Amino acid sequence: MGALEQVDPEVAAMIRHEEQRQQTVLEMIPSENYASAAVIEAVGSVLTNKYAEGYPGARYYHGNEFVDDVEDIARKRATELFGVDHANVQPHSGTQANMAVYLGLIKPGDTVMGLKLDAGGHLTHGSPVSASGMLYNFVSYGVDRESHLVDYDEMHALAKEHRPKILVVGATAYPRLWDFKRAREIADEVGAILMADMAHIAGLVAGGAHPSPAGLAQVMTTSTHKTLRGPRGGMVLCDRDLRRQIDRGVFPGSQGGPMMHVIAGKAVMLKEAATAEFSQHAHQVVANAKALAASLMDTGMTLISGGTDNHLVLVDVRPMGLNGVQAADALEAAGIVVNSNPIPFDTLPPREGGGIRFGTPAITSRGLVEEDMKFVGQAMARVLAAPTDQGVLAAVKREVQEICAKHPAPGIPA
Numbered sequence: 001m002g003a004l005e006q007v008d009p010e011v012a013a014m015i016r017h018e019e020q021r022q023q024t025v026l027e028m029i030p031s032e033n034y035a036s037a038a039v040i041e042a043v044g045s046v047l048t049n050k051y052a053e054g055y056p057g058a059r060y061y062h063g064n065e066f067v068d069d070v071e072d073i074a075r076k077r078a079t080e081l082f083g084v085d086h087a088n089v090q091p092h093s094g095t096q097a098n099m100a101v102y103l104g105l106i107k108p109g110d111t112v113m114g115l116k117l118d119a120g121g122h123l124t125h126g127s128p129v130s131a132s133g134m135l136y137n138f139v140s141y142g143v144d145r146e147s148h149l150v151d152y153d154e155m156h157a158l159a160k161e162h163r164p165k166i167l168v169v170g171a172t173a174y175p176r177l178w179d180f181k182r183a184r185e186i187a188d189e190v191g192a193i194l195m196a197d198m199a200h201i202a203g204l205v206a207g208g209a210h211p212s213p214a215g216l217a218q219v220m221t222t223s224t225h226k227t228l229r230g231p232r233g234g235m236v237l238c239d240r241d242l243r244r245q246i247d248r249g250v251f252p253g254s255q256g257g258p259m260m261h262v263i264a265g266k267a268v269m270l271k272e273a274a275t276a277e278f279s280q281h282a283h284q285v286v287a288n289a290k291a292l293a294a295s296l297m298d299t300g301m302t303l304i305s306g307g308t309d310n311h312l313v314l315v316d317v318r319p320m321g322l323n324g325v326q327a328a329d330a331l332e333a334a335g336i337v338v339n340s341n342p343i344p345f346d347t348l349p350p351r352e353g354g355g356i357r358f359g360t361p362a363i364t365s366r367g368l369v370e371e372d373m374k375f376v377g378q379a380m381a382r383v384l385a386a387p388t389d390q391g392v393l394a395a396v397k398r399e400v401q402e403i404c405a406k407h408p409a410p411g412i413p414a
């Protein structure tokens with residue numbers, strides 16, 4: 001960081017502090033991860049200088065011979081990894097990917113169906129504060145009150161009643177597997193396109209640790225920085241016949257020049273995600289989440305849906321006399337970073353949330369395995385049982401720092 005230190009020591013110091021924070025906490029926000037040093041090097045390259053509006057072979061600027069190669073290899077690796085016809089690797093984020101799909105495939109005012117926010121759906125699945133909810137007529141399905149599983153019967157009934165143009169499946173806070181086959185049957189019955197937003201689970205899908213929507217969903221969207229462990233960004237994957245509409249929805253529909261340095265980082269991530277090591281990692285993420293869920297339930301905690309099938313866990317913290325923010329604040333003070341989250345049929349306002357959401361992707365990237373999950377679960381329980389006891393918080397924090405020191409996070413300079 002020589003140049004940055006010289007030009008801007010203030011920002012250089014802020015980055016060093018953040019490196020140190022990431023290295024010394026248990027990062028358990030399930031949408032976060034550690035990009036590899038190779039991914040970060042690609043993102044920090046001179047490709048940031050290049051304007052490349054358009055697509056390889058059809059650009060609006062000149063001098064694209066090398067960035068065309070970069071985008072081509074990223075697209076090729078994405079289609080091979082996920083077994084799809086076409087990939088658009090330009091979306092700046094998962095949100096941009098979703099908005100580009102809507103823009104490309106339907107008209108403002110058209111009906112779309114997605115999962116309710118408090119059941120784990122994402123803002124871009126029709127929240128009134130998101131452009132998705134302002135521009136399109138979203139109808140929401142939910143989860144069952146007892147099992148907390150997606151209510152496919154409700155999805156079916158609502159689809160027949162409202163006849164959406166797009167049926168969105170996928171979530172930001174759902175600990176169980178999706179039945180993509182059932183969703184496709186429902187979509188087909190009402191003539192809707194099935195869109196699988198796999199932002200959270202894409203790395204598990206790539207590694208074979210979660211069923212893939214490929215071949216069932218005509219469109220798949222994802223963020224690239226969550227379980228995929230790439231640079232911050234998004235992608236759309238789709239069937240051949242939707243290619244033109246999707247590409248136009250991204251550019252010129254909703255974005256200008258692509259971030260070629262980030263696309264290079266996505267290409268590197270896609271190479272890494274195709275390896276046997278990554279597949280093993282993805283399975284370890286799930287094994288760790290299951291072990292963590294078991295450890296938490298042993299301490300008496302209430303888990304939404306009673307456990308997990310994927311990388312994340314949602315805990316109802318109300319029985320402990322807390323709201324989500326109080327619980328997350330206490331855990332952060334002890335070096336365990338999670339986020340407060342609404343839970344199904346929540347009785348607390350979204351600002352507080354009745355739950356906390358956390359997962360194993362990042363801690364698995366730093367090498368923690370099932371045996372470590374007993375410690376993590378018990379540490380969380382100790383904190384949540386005494387959230388204002390400074391002695392307990394300090395003791396847990398010391399133990400967290402010890403385990404972090406034993407398992408350095410990848411991609412962070414020493």
Ligand SMILES: *Cc1c(COP(=O)(O)O)cnc(C)c1O
Nearest residue numbers: 093094095122171172199200223
């Ligand atoms: C994270 C997420 C997104 C949006 O991703 P950003 O990259 O933060 O814009 C979209 N959908 C789901 C289900 C997500 O979890």
